Amino acid sequence: MTKGPDSADIKSEIDNVIKKINDVEEQVRTADDAVKLATKRGLRSRTQLRKTAKELQRPDLSEQERAALVAQHQSCVATLTAAEKDVERLSRKEERLRKKEEQLRKKEEQLREEKLQQDGAAAGLGKESATGVGYSLKATRMMKALHSMQALPGPGEVLKLDVSFLFHPMYDSLFVREWYPQLFDALVCYPKPSKYIVTGTPGIGKSWFFYYLLARLLKSAAPPPFIVWEHMTKPGKAWCYTHETREVVLGERTSFDDVLLNPATWYITDGVPPQLDCLARIVLLTSPKRETFKEMRKEAAEVLYMPLWKLDELLACRSLLYGTVDEALAKDLYWHYGGVARFVLQSPEEKPYKGLDELLEELREAVAGCNTAQMRSSIGSISTGPEASHRLLHIVADETFRLGHLVFASQWVADEFAKKAMSDERQGLISLLSSTSGSVRGSLYEAIMHAVLPKGGSFTVAPIDGETWERQGMEEVLVLGRCTRTEAFKDLQTAATEHVYYRPLSPTFETVDAFERGEKTCDFFQMTVGSSKELDPRKLDSLLNDVQLPVGVTPRLHFVVPEDSYPNFKLKAGGKKNWPPKLQSPAFRMKLHIMKGVYARLQVCTRSLHAGCPMAGGGRRLWL
Known part of the structure; x- marks a missing residue:
């Protein structure tokens, strides 16, 4: 009977796979940087094309000026064409490398599972002690990267890892907002309450605060023995990090009931109603949806609201992490969407081929689909309003993260809503105006x-x-x-x-x-x-x-x-x-x-x- 490899042999094989992964990761980063540079080059050419096309429409151009503009136009077309070909070629290369990386990571995960079975447990919760629980390679790598940071970045700086974030695999960096440290302090400074709801206008980055929260917990003087978290993308599943082993396991949410009875455990859920029959400190990160947080409210949970982004803060983040987004475009989007990073920075980066008009389509649809009755209902209770209402109305928090008031996303939104309402339901608009107050009015x-x-x-x-x-x-x-x-x-x-x-x-x-x-x-x-x-x-x-x-x-x-x-x-x-x-x-x-x-x-x-x-x-x- 042939004897299988022992734990030491498996560990050696894991180390070899990790080395290959690191090499491929470096190639992926190089390819990704090249794609971004080519995309940026194309965006510059596209912007210049629009300018020259506009200039060519001037009736007062001399023949010499027109000839120079035509030559410039042709040069921009050639540069844009070359940039688009480069993006296509480099993107294919990046995709091949990512597939290779994925295969290597699957191999690493298989080896770790095999090692866990031989060791009999992982973090005290191996397959022999908890049915359906297994090692989570990606989560473990992220937690180790967060723990190994020499110093936490301060406000206005970038938290960067050498691996991607668990729920945002295309990203390895986040911008530390000015108020992140104060919000963390609000969650830890008192022993009670032990249940918190962190909410705010959708798109301002509640899910990104999750990673900062993990980093602060790991770098604290007395890190929690366990951190359990759930995410909306995997209903019924939960991850459990054990500080002693620095490893994360993934299993059914009920697999960690005993861990959640430890008052020193932190339990974080993103968009998922948490289990409330536990003693752990609970933090629910959620959009203002009553269905998600209503049971926690019954348990006297403290509600904290995340602030909207200011323009200078968005521009600082753009310069550090979203360099492919033109600054003028970011300002235009801010003046329409308001202080929501998803629409001001993330959307134009992910859709570089879209101009301002196309990027505003979602906002126009939200205005077109909202009448005065829906607006009145949303103003009365933003947590029960339709999803589109969050594009139009934003939550303003005060300096203690309590609800200050509601505002229109921008004056542009107020203008467009008023135009539509005046056309479709004039009396309803006048009635709405007379019944509102504060910034909305x-x-x-x-x-x-x-x-x-x-x-x-x-x-x-x-x-x-x-x-x-x-x-x-x-x-x-x-x-x-x-x-x-x-x-x-x-x-x-x-x-x-x-x-x-x-x-x-x-x-x-x-x-x-x-x-x-x-x-x-x-x-x-x-x-x-x-x-x-x-x-x-x-x-x-x-x-x-x-x-x-x-x-x-x-x-x-x-x-x-x-x-x-x-x-x-x-x-x-x-x-x-x-x-x-x-x-x-x-x-x-x-x-x-x-x-x-x-x-x-x-x-x-x-x-x-x-x-x-x-x-x-x-x-x-x-x-x-």
Whole structure:
């Protein structure tokens, strides 16, 4: 009878397989880097092609300029063609290498299973002691890589492994967000509660926080003896890491009942309702779906909300990990989708052949499929609203990770929703506006007033004394002319055409939401649903210096407020030592008004905004 290989022989064979895997991994990384470089080269060429194609449409081109542009266009086509061929060739090579790597990993896993059977157990939970439990090679490799890191990266840095993440096999790096350490502290600083729900707007990275949480636990002064986790991709299965052996086994979720009775165990589930009949510390990572977390809420679990991404944070992450995504495209996507990394960074990286319009298709579909009743329901309870509502409404957390309030994903979303609702259910929109509050009401009101003001008409205004901030004299009727069109501006100096309703391209533009130049006046508008507004003369000076109004044109700033806020609305001085503005100050010329923003007579016209305007999207405009 032939004797099989002993445990030492199997270990030696495992070591040889691992060495081959490492060699193939290096080749895969090299091929992957080459694919990314070729893709980036193609993207640059595609962007340049669009620019030259646009330039070639100019009617004032000289023959010499046209010839140069044609040559440049042809060069870009050649570069793009070569880049696409390189991507195809290198992608095939990468695919072959990954298949070879997969075969080697299967071989390693088979050998480890054989070794476990000979040893009789793995982490105390081998096949002889727990039915259906087996060694998990990928999970073990990831945990060992996390444990072997010399130092944890800080906020704004990259956590990078030499293996891929278990549930994101195409990635080996993650961006450590600014608040990750504080959220970890919130999960560990108190012995009770021992059950936590970590949620937030879908797409902001709850599943990525899982890896950071594992790293922090492994690098802590007293790592937990066991970490058990479950994932939505494998219902009914669970992984168990034993710190003593540094190995992970995979089995049925009931296989680890004894481990979960240990209060020192950490139990993490991603998108899966956890077992609650245990003593372990539970962390549920989930989208705001009531069906997933309702049982934990009954057990008095603490709910923590992840913050949305800020633009500068997304751009920092882009420069470190998503270099193939054009920065201008990332900004455009942010101004539409809001602070959701999945749509601002991940989608354009995975679909480099798509431009802005194609990447916005999902958002447009979400707007098109949402009516005022669904919006009202989602505002009332975001956890029970339809999936698409999370594209339109975002959860804002405060500094303690508690729910602050809901906001529209972006002003663009509010604009588009208002256009659709005004066309399909005008009264429903007006009713929704009157029943909402806070940021949602503010965005919705701004969207409606951006439809009203360009059409002109008569508006009731209260003049404001520039020194006392009190209403001055009787109310007046202000007549605004009809604008010829709406345009977005990036630089105020370029927004110089009269009777055009200008809106800032950036949603973070300070001081005003829109303005219109006239022959004798320049009207600035700021929409608000609050009871008061602070005004800083230094910002007014900066605004007027940038606009560069001709002599004889009077600037007027109108604070546009709802009818119910109008009677008691107040202005407050920001930077009181700088107010009132000095005689030579540009702000001294500004006339101030509180405007009653009435919108009950809205109608719809099916004329679209000019091409290229970020507010355009859907072919509708609203009119009085």
